[in-house]
């Protein structure tokens with residue numbers, strides 16, 4: 001396998017952001033974060049941004065159609081040819097199926113998925129202690145994001161079972177980084 005087509009899963013507060021930064025640097029692949037793309041749309045005040053702002057604020061999911069379109073446009077760009085790391089997408093079964101179809105159409109190599117696993121009680125503690133860094137980091141917003149994650153996104157762990165590496169997300173940043181590297185070094 002010469003492409004590095006990665007997917008990182010983990011609930012809000014699992015510590016994906018930090019680890020994604022390191023994967024971007026180590027492998028020279030771009031991060032594709034639908035959350036970042038949507039936040040940019042909101043900040044720019046575009047029509048899309050205005051449409052999704054309230055949904056994001058409440059911790060609900062934006063429609064599959066919208067995020068699939070964003071990912072499709074992004075994955076078609078040449079910097080994704082050596083590989084990419086999907087972060088926060090897919091979040092529903094429909095998105096996962098659309099992604100498979102897209103990768104197939106683009107003739108891309110199979111994905112590898114990393115699941116950064118952190119128990120719920122620890123997730124809540126981490127998010128609430130990081131304060132109001134993001135406008136959707138209110139107690140209700142966070143609770144709703146975790147609920148939506150459990151209902152819509154956690155089932156994808158089964159969908160990706162064959163290509164998934166579970167990584168224990170409790171520990172220091174370096175420890176977790178080491179675990180991810182080890183998981184990706186397995187054939």
Ligand code: AMP
Pocket residue numbers: 012034035036038055056057059060061062063064067087088089090091095145
């Ligand atoms: P994130 O930064 O990944 O936590 O995303 C922030 C918010 O953007 C989420 O709570 C959703 O409202 C929206 N969002 C991001 N990615 C997706 C996705 N793949 N599907 C639906 N909504 C998304």
